[in-house]
Amino acid sequence: MRALLVEEDDQGQKSASVKEVDESQMPEANVTVAVEYSTVNYKDGLCIGPGGGLVRTYPHVPGIDFAGTVEVSSDDRYKPGDKVVLTGWRVGEAWWGGYAEKARVKADWLVPLPEGLTTRQAMAVGTAGFTAMLAVMALEDHGLKPENGEVLVTGAAGGVGSVATAILAHLGYEVAAVTGRPETEAYLRGLGASRIVPREELNETVKRPLESETWAGCVDAVGGAMLARVLGQMKYGASVAAVGLAGGAGLPATVVPFLLRGVNLLGIDSVMQPYENRVRAWERIAKDLPMEKLEAMVQPATLGDLPKLGADILKGRVKGRVVVDVTA
Incomplete structure (x- = not known):
């Protein structure tokens, strides 16, 4: 072979x-x-x-x-x-x-x-898309609804971020997509992003542990200083699904967002995920990920x-x- x-x-x-x-x-x-x-x-x-x-x-x-x-x-x-x-x-x-x-x-x-998916489409999804769906499911399980407000996706032009953006937009969420590559704006809007957030707006730590309540949820593929910053911008009771560490494994944050706003930090692991949840995620992918956006x-x-x-x-x-x- x-x-x-x-x-x-x-x-x-x-x-x-x-x-x-x-x-x-x-x-x-x-x-x-x-x-x-x-x-x-x-x-x-x-x-x-x-x-x-x-x-x-x-x-x-x-x-x-x-x-x-x-x-x-x-x-x-x-x-x-x-x-x-x-x-x-x-x-x-x-x-x-x-x-x-x-x-x-x-x-x-x-x-x-899953019924309705080809093997090619399944690999267009892959671990990245599977992880994105696990993140969306975790946010939903913790109360996220479209009427709650904007959902932030960091590292949005990458594999996880792209699929998360497409799924969330298809489900009726307003998606704010973070990218450090201005040339990807048209691509991200094509996936359904309603707002593009330049990476430099979020990749610096601030001394204030809390900022204005902005995001109803977040799929974070970056970690590091950006995740720390985003935690301080989450709405009361909102959740962040952490899926990656493209910006570093450290977390220069305080516990204040958790204590004063009830923010949830949800860890998403795709490697050892139990079989039942795998099947649930793949069934959701077949239903909630628009294939034309996947192809794009x-x-x-x-x-x-x-x-x-x-x-x-x-x-x-x-x-x-x-x-x-x-x-x-």
């Missing part, structure tokens, strides 16, 4: 290239999937390149997402011909992933492809494009969603 193989030399230098790999090198598990599509996330950039502490052994096949057709299964839940999706479970990090024509994984890690986010790619794309996403140069046709 063809795969993007990342290898490490004696000096610890990593290199990634498309190679023919014998199936006997694949890890042992109970389901083999003929992979049709994968995608590119920040973690993939790390695994293609420096490793980021995510990859345990080399050679390695990255790709934390994939969608395809079951080829062999010894688990009763899946049979040959079934369409499936995989995100998370450290596949593509500690386990060989989706940047190959075949993947062998545990049945527990798979989810049936897509940048097509092949296995041979991945070394460059991996480097680009680490530098913040990838807009929207990359869909990798592993068979091309």
